[in-house]
Amino acid sequence: MQESINEILKATIKSNDFVQSIHRVHDKQFHFTYLQAIVDQKLINHEILHRIQIAENGIADLDALQQLIPLENIKVSSNLEEITQHLFKGFLFVQLEPNLDQGLLVNILDQKRGYRGNNEADNEYSVIGPKVGFVEDIDTNLNLLRKELVTDKLRFEEQILGSISQSRVTIVYLEGICNPQHVDTVRQRIKELDVDVLFDSSILDQIIADNPNSPFPLFMSSERVDRAKFNVLNGQVAILSSGSPYVISGPSTVFDFFASPEDYYLPWILASFFRCLRYLGVAFSILASPLYVALLTFHYSVIPQSLLGPIIESRTNVPFAPIIEVLLLEFTVDMLREAGVRLPTKVGQTLGIVGGIVLGTAAVQAGLTSNILIIIVSLSALPSFATPIFKMANTIRFLRFPLMFLAAAWGGFGIAIGIVLLLGHLLRLKSLGMPYLAPAFPFRYRDFADSIVRSSLSVVKYRPSYLRSLEKQRFTVHNPKPKRKDYDNE
Numbered sequence: 158m159q160e161s162i163n164e165i166l167k168a169t170i171k172s173n174d175f176v177q178s179i180h181r182v183h184d185k186q187f188h189f190t191y192l193q194a195i196v197d198q199k200l201i202n203h204e205i206l207h208r209i210q211i212a213e214n215g216i217a218d219l220d221a222l223q224q225l226i227p228l229e230n231i232k233v234s235s236n237l238e239e240i241t242q243h244l245f246k247g248f249l250f251v252q253l254e255p256n257l258d259q260g261l262l263v264n265i266l267d268q269k270r271g272y273r274g275n276n277e278a279d280n281e282y283s284v285i286g287p288k289v290g291f292v293e294d295i296d297t298n299l300n301l302l303r304k305e306l307v308t309d310k311l312r313f314e315e316q317i318l319g320s321i322s323q324s325r326v327t328i329v330y331l332e333g334i335c336n337p338q339h340v341d342t343v344r345q346r347i348k349e350l351d352v353d354v355l356f357d358s359s360i361l362d363q364i365i366a367d368n369p370n371s372p373f374p375l376f377m378s379s380e381r382v383d384r385a386k387f388n389v390l391n392g393q394v395a396i397l398s399s400g401s402p403y404v405i406s407g408p409s410t411v412f413d414f415f416a417s418p419e420d421y422y423l424p425w426i427l428a429s430f431f432r433c434l435r436y437l438g439v440a441f442s443i444l445a446s447p448l449y450v451a452l453l454t455f456h457y458s459v460i461p462q463s464l465l466g467p468i469i470e471s472r473t474n475v476p477f478a479p480i481i482e483v484l485l486l487e488f489t490v491d492m493l494r495e496a497g498v499r500l501p502t503k504v505g506q507t508l509g510i511v512g513g514i515v516l517g518t519a520a521v522q523a524g525l526t527s528n529i530l531i532i533i534v535s536l537s538a539l540p541s542f543a544t545p546i547f548k549m550a551n552t553i554r555f556l557r558f559p560l561m562f563l564a565a566a567w568g569g570f571g572i573a574i575g576i577v578l579l580l581g582h583l584l585r586l587k588s589l590g591m592p593y594l595a596p597a598f599p600f601r602y603r604d605f606a607d608s609i610v611r612s613s614l615s616v617v618k619y620r621p622s623y624l625r626s627l628e629k630q631r632f633t634v635h636n637p638k639p640k641r642k643d644y645d646n647e
Contacts, residue, residue, distance in 0.1 A: 161257050165237060166190060170244070180206060183215040188252040188260070195247045197267040204228060205249070205263065219253055219261055228263055235259035245323065276301075278381045280547060285422040290380040295325050295399040302329060302395075305386045310334065316347055318398075324355040329395040336625045339394050339408060342589050347396075358401040367587045372555055374414065374548040375588045376405040383418050392626030394589070408589035408624065410596075412608040414549035415439070420611045429610035436609065438540030442553055445537040446483050447560040447572050449530060453479040455568030467529065474524035480565035482526050486534045487561075489520075491554065494538075595623035 163177060174194040180187045187209065189201070208225050209216060216222050223231050230248075234240055235258055240250055247266025252259070276297070278290030291298045299313060314328040326347060330340050346365040355361060359378060366375040377393075379385055380402050388406040389395050395406040415435045420428035452460055453468070460468065475482060520526045537557070544550040556579070563571030586593035596604035604621050606612040618633065620626045 162235075162237060162240065162260075163188060163190065163252070163257065166241065166244075166250075169241065180209075182206075182209050183212070185216060186254040188254070188257065190244065190250040190252075190260075191248070191265070192244055195267060196249060196265045200228070200265040201249065205251070205265075216253070219251075219256075219259070222251065222253065223261055226261075226263060228265070230262075230264035232262055233259055234262050242323075281379060281381050281384070281418075281545065283381075283417065283419045283422075285419050287381075287383050289382045291382065291385070291397075291402045291404055293400050293402050295327060295397055298397050298402075298404070299327060299329075301382050302385065302389070305382060306331070306389065311389075314344065318347065318350055318352060318361075319355045320351075320353055322354040322356075325399040326355070326361065327397045329389060329397065331389055331392070334390075334620075334626055334628045335392045335394060336627065338625070339392075339589050343394050343396065343407075355398060356400070358396065358398040358403050358405050361396065361398055362405045367589065368585075371582070371586055372552050373411065373583070373586060373593070374546070374552065375409065375586065375593065376407045377409040377413055378403050378405050378546065378548055380404070381418060387418070387421075390631065392620050392624040392628075408587075408591035409593075410588070410591075410608070410623070411583065411593055412596075414546045415544065416607075416611070417545040425611055425613045429612070432611055433609065435540070435543055435545075438543055439553055442537045442540040443556050443560065444572070445533050446487060446557055447564040447575075449533055450479045450483055450561055451564040451568040451572055454565060468527070471527035471529050475527055476524065478565075480561060482530060483534070483561055484558075486520070486526050486530060487557065490534055490538050591623060596621070599623075 167175070167177060170192075172192070174192050176189070176191055176193050178189045180189065191201070205226055208227075209222070212225060216225065219233055223233070234243075240260075240262065243262045244250060247264065249261075249263045249265045251261040251263060276290050276292045277288050281290070282288075289301065291301065303311065308331070310331045310333050312328075312330055312332050316326050316328075318324050318326050328340065328343055328347070343365070347361075350364060352364070362374070362376045362378060363369050368375065376396075377384075377388060379388075385395055385404045385406060393406045393408065395404050397404050415432065417431075420432055423431075453472075457465070477485070520531070541550045541553050544553060560572055560575045563575045565571075567574070583594050584592075584598060592598055595601065596608055601622050603619070604623060607617040607621070611617070614632075618631055619629050620631055622629075
């Protein structure tokens with residue numbers, strides 16, 4: 158091929174932001190090639206062009222130019238494929254006449270363009286503890302983890318995914334603590350992927366999961382730095398991807414999704430109470446509406462007589478069967494929630510409050526539903542908001558509907574069938590090859606100290622045994638008993 162590199166690049170990259178410019182300085186011509194949309198123009202003007210212009214003895218070759226530019230990641234290249242790939246990553250290609258067969262690749266990517274400056278974890282807000290969250294820039298996220306985990310055991314392994322997007326995916330773990338089998342599993346599953354575009358880490362979560370057909374999330378997804386740090390310290394593997402403010406980590410258990418970082422910033426008695434409250438709320442959220450349908454359809458004889466009167470009175474003018482009544486109200490609540498999420502914050506809050514009051518009152522007055530059902534549906538919706546992880550909250554919202562249909566078909570027996578099927582599905586689930594119901598199955602009594610409840614730090618000083626960490630103990634707690642003083646003899 159007789160064409161120069163510049164001509165081939167111009168014919169290959171047919172884009173409006175593709176720039177090729179020539180600058181004449183000290184009787185020398187410098188050819189600049191870059192993509193204007195992703196580079197930092199100030200670096201070109203102040204750190205490169207300005208230094209070339211003030212060079213006293215001029216610049217004789219590329220080696221002299223490389224020593225003059227005070228930037229990192231500079232290298233000489235004549236490989237057309239390498240030059241093209243680096244241009245799309247925010248590099249500047251500088252050539253010096255008369256030798257146009259090679260040039261310098263200088264990293265001038267604009268790190269701040271297109272990324273938000275606010276890195277608060279808005280979707281996982283907590284009153285106590287750090288408020289710092291991840292952003293869409295993977296370099297910023299790695300910097301946050303590196304600053305929080307100051308150790309030579311911290312390892313970053315980067316891979317490129319997406320033949321079109323060329324997304325950066327980084328595996329984070331602690332060598333000597335994390336089980337190498339977990340790292341090898343994640344590494345192998347990522348290497349075997351062949352995708353065009355990786356939009357977000359949630360897409361990666363679904364692709365590499367052990368069972369992508371399960372409604373339960375098999376990887377912990379969080380935008381909080383302290384949660385990701387805690388998971389890595391426990392011996393889990395964290396995965397970050399460019400363009401995503403969420404970090405996924407595994408292997409995870411179902412109990413991990415009901416633990417909040419606030420649990421470790423409060424006294425263990427309060428933390429255990431709130432955690433148990435979440436479990437009770439989840440059970441009520443899943444079973445309340447199906448039990449209402451089952452009792453009013455098949456088992457109304459077991460309703461206490463003192464409660465039977467108000468129920469009959471509230472349903473006197475309701476023309477629908479209990480299952481239709483419950484479905485109508487459940488769909489209304491879910492639609493209000495979806496509409497509130499999609500609208501701006503202030504408008505969404507107003508819609509949720511006003512819409513719920515207006516629709517609930519109108520439904521009762523029109524005889525479409527009963528007062529008691531509105532109370533039950535409202536109370537069952539609250540625990541899903543209290544669930545710390547959004548993905549698990551969506552799963553809880555979904556599980557109510559299959560159980561309601563089973564309750565309408567076979568009453569309490571249908572609910573029992575649904576619970577058995579649900580437990581059977583959970584028993585078969587695995588996260589990176591580890592049982593999803595650990596430590597309940599397989600049973601590990603010691604790990605219950607930080608699963609259903611959060612015990613004192615002197616008890617939870619060991620890492621979970623089901624993670625099979627290489628280093629079992631997290632810390633040592635010294636709590637000597639204070640010596641009694643004989644104040645009477647003093």
